[in-house]
Amino acid sequence: MLAAGVRGGPRRRRGPDPWRLGERRVHDHPAGRGLHRRRRAGERGGGDRPQLPGPAGRRDPLSVHRPRRRGGTRGGRCDRGPALLARLPPARWVAVNPRLPGLKLALFAVASVLVVVTIAATIRPFGSSGATRSYTAELTSASRLQVGDDVRVAGVKVGRVTKVSVTPDARARIGFDVADDLALTTASRLQVRYLNLVGDRYVALVDDGSSDTAQPTGTMLTTARTQPALDLNDLLGGFKPLFAALDPDQVNALALDIVKTLQGDGGTVRRLVARTAALTTGLAERDELIGSVVTNLDTTVGTVADRHRELEGLLAGLRSFVSGLAKDRK
Template sequence: MTKDANHGPLWVIGIKSLVFTVVTVLATGILAMTIRNSSSGEAVEYTAVFADATSVNRGDDVRVAGVKVGTVLDVAVTEGRLARVRFTIRKGVPVERGAVIQINFRNLVGQRYLAIKQPGSDAAGTTAGDPVPASAATMVEPGHTFGLEETRPALSLTVLFNGFRPLMRLLDSDDVNALSEQILAVFQGEAATVEGLLESTAGLTTTLAEKDEVIGQLITSLSSVMQTVNSRSGQLDTTVRTMQQLVSGLAADRAAIGGSIEGLGELTDRVAGLLGDTRPSVRRSIEHLGTLSETLDQHSTDVERFLNLLPTKLDRIGRTASYGSWLNFYLCSMDGRIPLPEGYMGDVGVKPVAGRCR
């Protein structure tokens, strides 16, 4: 029999090689199954519709009470706005009617998994007390589709952080920076520990406790404002209704209002044109009025004497004319011109027709 000088007979070497190969293949298979995150055994397929299935990927776990019982097959968009998730559950695992499919965080880096919460289970998915065996009538049929009322999306951290934003404004900037650094360190996989994160959270809680008086005053003031608004609710309703009626009336009369605005603009243009046409005549009249005023001022003595004697003269002339036909007064003619908007100077007057006026 052939024999190796260093390792003994060849059949021994062959057995060792065969054992090594089998162990290596088994270890590789176990590692591949672990990486694929697949479940062994016969499985039943189900479908769930979510309003938001962000970060849910093929191969993610499906768990009941924290135990993996299935795998996510695929995720697709349905109805243009919803997410349809197909997954499997190991055959023999009961899923009762009324069960809720919840998307939970698997770890701090954002991976998700589907948690099946049976009716009567707590937030963690475990059933309080001794479990009651489910009958076939209360079981979900294979291939069942869980609608939106039977699914819950994952918690939105953006909404959570936005909700705490008003409180964050009251915190000390150093505490907020320290907490942010710890959170970023955890998500980046650096050397920061959970203990440091808890210490920062404790500091944050302490700061909030120190600001409780400010928060209380804010809530009290807000309560007073709401009470005042509530006490004036009738007036507020009346104001809103009146405003609504005003806006509705303006909307109904928008054509008339628009026509009025157009007419007002046209009237403004006409008035501007009229003033432009009459401005030279008015300017000349004012200049002549100034000349007349200067002349009257220069002869103020004569004007004053005339005005003083005018009543006496009119009285004597009236008496003379009343005793006989010694004085006759006739209006033989009158002439004048009136400026028209079109610029034509119209003639106005009375022409002499009687023989005494010729």
């Protein structure tokens, strides 16, 4: 038989409200113990609720004071930290969670690793083993070619220039690396091309596919298998004798007459014909000069004919550049 006043054994008391952890309940203080028992027995306590001595201090929510139970020890503490944290709002959980600094550090470390991996993938794409093959080449001119410039095959970057030097016989020698899965053959040729209108260069490797014999690492390509970039100074210098023979005043006057004629000034047609005749007569009298111009342009025109595709690309890029400037001006 159970003892008098006890129903079904000791009754577990409800824990403190997690939203009001800083307040004390009446039965937690010795002065208020037994009040709830009298009320259960039908007794009404008179007066106001007994006040707890001392200010309402804040307790550690991880350790809650446990009242005395029958057959148990007085006072004591019970570790109900995880259960209370599960019932606390997120803001209070952040405030009392002692592992938060470590969690922040772990998140920062993960974010840093992701940033480093992204940068590494941008510099060196995934799938590249990093192994390379080294070759050298001799050119008659390596103007504006610098260490670190791209080495490309069909427009795709496969390596970079590692060295630019001068040989004792006044020739340029360059060293370059390519991917390990790309081997030069006896039919491979090297060309230096323009990368942009600013004048930057890159090395292009071309192969007509006439040979499948791979060349070992360290092979040097002679000048017979290399081609320097087109020198614009030679192209413009070929017209130097022609420009020197023309009279600037006559050219300016001819241009002015052409503009007036196009604007509808019919009186200048006679002067236009006269000035054109004078200019062409002066050129006809300089037969030897024109012959020297043709001779000077022979080499340049041949180079342009061999690289008509590059010239077309250059003109297309110049057109896009001028169009962009025109749009920016508007």
